[in-house]
Amino acid sequence: MTLVLYEAPLSSNAQKVRFLLAELDVAYESREVAMFGVGTRAPEYLAINPFGLLPTLIDNDFVLQESNTILRYLSETKGGEELYPRSPKLRAGVDRMLDVLGCTFRPRLAPLERRRFANFPNGVRDVEDERKIEANVRLALDGVEAILAPDVLGGYATGPFSIADCAWAPTLRRVVEMGMDLGEFPKLLGWAERLLERPAWVRSRGPELELRAFADPH
Template identity: 30%
Template sequence: MLKILGKSTSINVRKVLWTCEELGLEYQQEDYGSGFAPTDTPDFLALNPNGLVPVLIDEGFVLWESNTICRYLVGKAGRDDLLSSTPRGRARVEKWMDWQATELNSAWRYAFNALVRKNPVYNLQSEIDASIADWNRCITILDNKLQHSGMWVTGQTFTLADIVLGLSVNRWKMTPIDRPAVPAVDAWFARLGQRPAFRRHGDNGTP
């Protein structure tokens, strides 16, 4: 059975849990991270030298980086609907997954640490304001994409791009900031809400 190390409130762990649910996979999840089992022990660092969650263990095969874990699980399950096996189809999905992990994550980091995590290091109002502006800019990019793509991020088929971005938008919606009108994002987020796996792991009340 698959083993997933990481607390279920972590946004990156929830990506993996949601993917497992969509695939109908059985797994054993163990809570690691702040407030749970430590990630700075020699045993854990031997699995992931970054000391971060999630970590996937599949019959002795160890993998970290949440988006990579999701790709691995979908590829192993042969679910071309979630991640195409054609070079162009795969690239359309991975482009948005990589954007989520780079541009979007970089945009929210300062504001989220200041406003939600209440980290005293993040206390410059100018930086908070800049982070919020960049975060909203990124969500507007997603809104423009959804206006043209239709049902889902890359078209008429639900994919891994919707999973990783769905969690990011959940975080954006739950953070106490002023947000622009994004009707296409709102409609897409409502469609996500119809999926049982999203209700369990995506929109579960934890930013």
């Protein structure tokens, strides 16, 4: 086995890589690393991921961190070239969706995830006002709705299925699991439904997070 993925079943950043590997039908060895253990990583793991984060990919002797970088690398090297188009404008569209996810959407969603999902440590303590946090997420969803390709172009983030869809699937799944009303985001809703039904996603996605038993302890 030449391809190894250090990951965890619940890690959204690992899930996106598993999704792409399943789409490309590429065999790999999965090595599980504990979630929420970033301060306690073994020196052997820090040697391949100095940030102590997941996932890490090893392709023969090539070591790569950062999930979106891993998606780009895999698409270029394992037969997924059409999932990361070469034409500058099409590629920019895919990169934009990757950046919106990592730089804008994930930071806004994170406090709500800590709040809603029992799997996240210190969920309640560091969150003050759930309505404010949800409103902030909804603002970001407005933005995503505005830049999503119209359905007629292919039904995915930028039209045809791409690595941007692999990246977004784990996050969209969490948004759906949280039970947020997505009625005012029709493009996003259609996209999420289509994406989360893809056989490669269903095969590779791993377990769901667990919702906390309470809605608002304040």
